[in-house]
Structure formats: structure tokens, C-alpha cells
Amino acid sequence: MLDVELRERLARLGYGRATTGTSRVIETSSPDQASRAVPRVPGQHRAVAGEPACFVAESRYAVDHDHGEVVLSDLLTHTGAAFRPLVPDPRVLELDFSRAAFVDCETTGLAGGTGTYAFLIGVGYFVGGSFHVDQFFMRDPGEERGVLLALRETLGERNAVVTFNGKSFDWPLLETRHIYHRIRLAPDDPIHLDMLHPSRRLFKRRLGSCALSSLEVGVLSLPARNGDVPGWQIPGLYFDYLRRGDAGPLTPVFEHNRLDILTLAALTLKVARHATDPVAAPPEHALDLMCLGRAFGDVGDFEIALRCLERARAIMSEPDEEIRACVAALYKRMRNYATAADVWHALVAEGALSIEPYVELAKHAEHRLRDYARAAVLAEQALAVCSSRATTARDGRVRAELIHRLARLRRRQGIA
DNA sequence: AATCAACGAAATCTGCAATC
DNA sequence: GATTGCAGATTTCGTTGATT
Numbered sequence: 001m002l003d004v005e006l007r008e009r010l011a012r013l014g015y016g017r018a019t020t021g022t023s024r025v026i027e028t029s030s031p032d033q034a035s036r037a038v039p040r041v042p043g044q045h046r047a048v049a050g051e052p053a054c055f056v057a058e059s060r061y062a063v064d065h066d067h068g069e070v071v072l073s074d075l076l077t078h079t080g081a082a083f084r085p086l087v088p089d090p091r092v093l094e095l096d097f098s099r100a101a102f103v104d105c106e107t108t109g110l111a112g113g114t115g116t117y118a119f120l121i122g123v124g125y126f127v128g129g130s131f132h133v134d135q136f137f138m139r140d141p142g143e144e145r146g147v148l149l150a151l152r153e154t155l156g157e158r159n160a161v162v163t164f165n166g167k168s169f170d171w172p173l174l175e176t177r178h179i180y181h182r183i184r185l186a187p188d189d190p191i192h193l194d195m196l197h198p199s200r201r202l203f204k205r206r207l208g209s210c211a212l213s214s215l216e217v218g219v220l221s222l223p224a225r226n227g228d229v230p231g232w233q234i235p236g237l238y239f240d241y242l243r244r245g246d247a248g249p250l251t252p253v254f255e256h257n258r259l260d261i262l263t264l265a266a267l268t269l270k271v272a273r274h275a276t277d278p279v280a281a282p283p284e285h286a287l288d289l290m291c292l293g294r295a296f297g298d299v300g301d302f303e304i305a306l307r308c309l310e311r312a313r314a315i316m317s318e319p320d321e322e323i324r325a326c327v328a329a330l331y332k333r334m335r336n337y338a339t340a341a342d343v344w345h346a347l348v349a350e351g352a353l354s355i356e357p358y359v360e361l362a363k364h365a366e367h368r369l370r371d372y373a374r375a376a377v378l379a380e381q382a383l384a385v386c387s388s389r390a391t392t393a394r395d396g397r398v399r400a401e402l403i404h405r406l407a408r409l410r411r412r413q414g415i416a
Numbered sequence: 417a418a419t420c421a422a423c424g425a426a427a428t429c430t431g432c433a434a435t436c
Numbered sequence: 437g438a439t440t441g442c443a444g445a446t447t448t449c450g451t452t453g454a455t456t
Binding site: 104105106107108118164165166196200209210211212230232234235363366367408 | 441442443453454455456
């Protein structure tokens with residue numbers, strides 16, 4: 001007797017076999033479920049064994065659906081291996097997008113801890129070539145357990161998640177809510193690609209801000225969202241809904257969440273393309289190419305890095321000093337000091353604004369060419385550049401190093 | 417407000433070469 | 437041969453920024 005009861009309770013907690021079956025589907029018009037309004041968006045109520053049903057908004061996109069200049073299903077031609085130069089976590093290389101879930105949560109606030117919970121959990125995933133977005137909605141905080149168990153049926157079939165800032169925000173939050181309800185989060189310890197970080201790596205230099213909305217405009221060329229809900233308003237809109245029961249004002253929140261998922265998938269594809277083949281599918285902006293070149297250089301792919309930097313120079317309209325400094329730094333890392341010196345030399349000859357080429361050439365002259373007189377001249381030039389401009393803390397240090405360097409060089413030349 | 421990965425700067429280690 | 441000083445590599449520490 002006790003055994004049966006225990007089994008049932010465990011099943012409800014998501015540990016038993018009972019929950020492996022599919023949800024029963026309840027039509028939206030079902031009278032007992034319609035008691036609390038939900039936004040007028042396509043969807044249905046889903047319930048897991050013994051739990052009250054929760055509302056799941058459903059959007060389906062055909063194989064050829066495009067969003068931000070890309071066709072989402074093209075992601076299936078890529079794997080996580082594309083992100084090798086941009087993501088240090090080796091598990092990401094194994095990521096298979098047909099088994100991944102794109103996750104984004106709308107929550108009752110930004111603060112962590114038990115006070116914050118997700119009232120709308122958007123999950124994007126591929127079914128065949130088409131892309132589905134399911135949005136699990138909590139009509140009442142008392143419904144959370146049911147929402148998490150329904151979520152489990154969709155998410156549990158995946159072994160990877162793709163998020164935006166989800167390593168810091170969405171995923172830990174979902175973990176906390178699952179622990180609170182003593183439900184095992186599935187997938188447990190998934191492969192996690194957090195697109196914030198590779199995006200920063202690639203686009204920060206050009207765009208400055210790497211908020212998802214900035215990337216949407218600056219990378220995917222989508223128009224700025226018209227009438228979109230600002231994130232800070234979202235918790236308030238949900239609390240109003242809980243008080244008044246009017247679901248209308250939540251419709252734009254569903255829309256916001258749905259678009260965030262589509263943008264996340266499109267951004268993932270765009271970055272995957274650039275990083276897979278920077279020659280055939282290069283970023284169109286010189287600064288993005290420069291960052292991509294740096295990333296390849298950092299993982300030791302010098303040939304690809306050089307090609308990125310050369311192309312970046314070719315399409316750069318403004319002064320390209322920064323890109324050339326990258327090229328020189330790359331040759332130095334390749335231990336091709338002669339070529340590096342040629343590049344620094346050209347920069348110095350043109351009166352480079354940055355001190356780096358002067359300092360690097362001074363090192364080169366002293367330690368490789370053993371031309372102390374030349375090294376001293378370069379160190380002096382570097383000092384002059386240093387003093388000719390506003391001094392930051394860093395400049396102060398570089399200056400001190402240069403004075404030290406110059407003193408040593410004069411000793412070596414026999415000058416007191 | 418809480419969190420966390422990435423990045424840059426600073427600190428430390430390693431190996432080489434000059435000097436006495 | 438021991439000491440010194442450097443550059444480059446590696447490790448550690450602190451800061452930044454994105455999420456609702």
C-alpha cells in the first residue's frame with residue numbers, strides 16, 4: 001500500500017516510469033482550464049500525469065522560414081565544431097543542433113535566489129527541418145510544478161541547450177526552480193552553448209553593446225523591434241496579470257520571447273557560418289573579420305587567422321593601423337620575427353599612433369639584431385609618442401618600462 | 417540586485433644569453 | 437660556473453557586461 005503510494009509520488013516528481021508517457025492534450029476551450037485567461041496566441045493545454053494542465057503557446061516555422069537574412073534550417077548543416085575558435089568548452093564541439101533546445105525565460109525579476117521564477121519558458125527546437133517554438137506559461141505560481149513537468153517532456157529529449165547569457169541567468173534559474181520542487185531537470189548537465197560570449201568575441205569591437213537587441217540589428221540586419229516590451233517592464237506586466245487576470249497585456253511578452261528564440265537561432269547560424277568558413281562566408285565588416293582572425297590566432301590556426309586579417313585590411317575603409325598591428329602580433333606568435341618587424345617598421349614609418357610598434361621594434365633591434373643604437377632611437381620615439389598624449393594608468397607603466405629600457409641601452413652603448 | 421564567463425592586467429615561472 | 441636581466445609563456449586576480 002505504502003509502496004504504491006510512494007511509487008505514485010515519485011512518478012509525480014518525475015522519477016518514475018509513469019512520466020515517460022506523453023502528455024494528455026486538453027483543448028483550450030476546456031471549461032475547467034479556461035477559467036484563467038491566457039493570451040490569444042495559438043497553443044494548447046498540456047498536462048503530465050496527475051498535474052493540472054498548463055498552457056503552451058505553439059509556433060511552427062517551415063523549413064524555408066527566414067529570420068535575419070538566414071534560413072533557420074541551415075543550422076542543421078552545422079555542428080558545435082564550428083565554434084572551436086570562439087568557445088573554449090570542448091563539449092560544445094559535440095553539439096548537434098537537431099538535438100539542441102534554444103531556451104529563453106521571462107521571469108519575475110533579475111535577482112537570483114528563490115524569489116525569482118520563470119513564468120514563461122520558451123523552447124525552440126528542430127523537428128525534421130521545421131523549427132518549433134513552445135512557450136510554457138505559468139498562469140499562477142501554484143502551477144509551477146506542472147509547468148516544469150510539461151517542460152521536461154520537451155526539453156528532456158534534448159542533450160544540449162543554446163541560450164543567450166543563459167550560463168549566468170536562465171539555466172541556473174531553471175536549476176533552482178527544479179530543486180525547489182524536487183524535480184530532476186532534464187537534460188541534466190547538458191552541453192551548453194551560451195551565445196553571449198562568442199558574440200562578444202566577434203562583434204564587441206564594432207558594436208560596443210552586445211545585448212541581443214543590438215546584435216539583432218547590427219548582425220542580423222533586422223529592423224529595430226516596433227512596439228517591443230522593454231525587459232524591465234516584463235515582471236510588472238506579469239504581476240498585473242496575476243492581480244487582475246487580464247491576459248491581453250501579456251501578448252507582447254509572448255511575442256518578445258518568441259522573437260528572442262528566433263533571433264538566438266539565427267545568430268547561432270550566422271556565427272557558425274563565419275567561423276566555419278571565414279573565406280567563403282566572411283563577416284562583412286572589417287572589425288568583425290579582425291576579431292575572427294584574432295580568435296583563430298588564439299587557437300593556433302595561423303593560416304586562417306592571416307587570411308581573415310588580410311581580408312579585413314582589404315575591406316577596411318578607415319585607417320587600418322589596428323588590423324596591421326594584429327598582423328604583426330600574429331607573425332610574432334608564429335616566430336616569423338622578420339615579417340613582424342617589416343609590419344612594425346611600416347607602421348612606425350607612417351607615424352603610428354599606438355606605441356606598440358615602436359616598443360616591439362625596439363625589442364627586436366636590441367635582442368635579435370643587437371643594434372643597440374637603433375633600439376635606443378626607437379625607445380626614444382616611443383617615449384615621445386607616450387608623452388604627446390593623455391596619460392592613462394597603462395601609459396604610465398609603459399613609460400616607466402621605456403625609461404628603464406633606454407637606460408639599459410645607453411649602458412650597453414657605453415653612454416653614461 | 418545575483419551570477420558567471422571572458423578578458424586584460426599583474427604576478428610568477430621558464431629558459432636563454434651576457435657578464436663577471 | 438654563478439649571477440643577472442630579459443622575453444615569452446603560463447597562472448592568478450580583478451573588472452566588465454548581459455539577463456528580467
